[in-house]
Amino acid sequence: xxxxxxxxxxxxxxxxxxxxxxxxxxxxxxxxxxxxxxxxxxxxxxxxxxxxxxxxxxxxxxxxxxxxxxxxxxxxxxxxxxxxxxxxxxxxxxxxxxxxxxxxxxxxxxxxx
Amino acid sequence: xxxxxxxxxxxxxxxxxxxxxxxxxxxxxxxxxxxxxxxxxxxxxxxxxxxxxxxxxxxxxxxxxxxxxxxxxxxxxxxxxxxxxxxxxxxxxxxxxxxxxxxxxxxxxxx
Numbered sequence: 410x411x412x413x414x415x416x417x418x419x420x421x422x423x424x425x426x427x428x429x430x431x432x433x434x435x436x437x438x439x440x441x442x443x444x445x446x447x448x449x450x451x452x453x454x455x456x457x458x459x460x461x462x463x464x465x466x467x468x469x470x471x472x473x474x475x476x477x478x479x480x481x482x483x484x485x486x487x488x489x490x491x492x493x494x495x496x497x498x499x500x501x502x503x504x505x506x507x508x509x510x511x512x513x514x515x516x517x518x519x520x521x522x
Numbered sequence: 523x524x525x526x527x528x529x530x531x532x533x534x535x536x537x538x539x540x541x542x543x544x545x546x547x548x549x550x551x552x553x554x555x556x557x558x559x560x561x562x563x564x565x566x567x568x569x570x571x572x573x574x575x576x577x578x579x580x581x582x583x584x585x586x587x588x589x590x591x592x593x594x595x596x597x598x599x600x601x602x603x604x605x606x607x608x609x610x611x612x613x614x615x616x617x618x619x620x621x622x623x624x625x626x627x628x629x630x631x632x633x
Contacts, residue, residue, distance in 0.1 A: 442620075449626075451624050452565070452608075452610075454620055454621065500564075500565065512567070513566075515564040
């Protein structure tokens with residue numbers, strides 16, 4: 410069974426540029442999560458979906474970040490006008506019904522200079 | 523909101539020594555997981571253990587729910603155990619899978 414797939418693996422931007430991250434969850438997993446992991450910290454939830462619906466985006470900086478999952482499968486996280494403080498690894502995870510089968514992708518490392 | 527405290531922040535061992543990692547949380551957890559992250563790698567779930575004791579290989583997780591703590595014991599450590607160990611909890615009981623992570627314990631095992 411394929412795991413959670415993320416791309417790109419790395420991204421380097423200048424401040425003010427935009428970037429998109431893509432996630433393909435495990436087939437059949439209805440719940441998809443985006444986490445932000447700053448260096449030397451634990452992951453912090455940004456947003457999560459149940460099928461195509463956003464369940465919680467309270468920690469997503471809405472002025473510059475957006476996330477979609479239009480068909481309830483793949484998802485895209487976009488940062489408009491990146492800032493140096495956005496430098497982190499962005500992790501995608503999926504699960505079935507929010508239960509214990511919780512699988513992470515390998516993440517996208519973002520550096521904003 | 524929910525807080526998760528892990529200790530120690532870092533730990534250095536000689537190969538063969540045992541390790542005890544601690545996780546304390548601020549309110550009752552209905553779900554608790556231990557994850558391992560290799561440097562530069564993905565997070566891998568080690569245990570889903572909201573209560574009681576579970577074993578897999580050289581790893582043992584014990585969660586005492588009413589005391590709001592969990593531990594991860596690594597016996598006979600190996601250099602390949604090096605990495606960061608995270609404790610994560612969900613407290614709402616709504617089966618959302620919305621996890622709050624601690625800051626992690628960085629483990630270094632020297633040969």
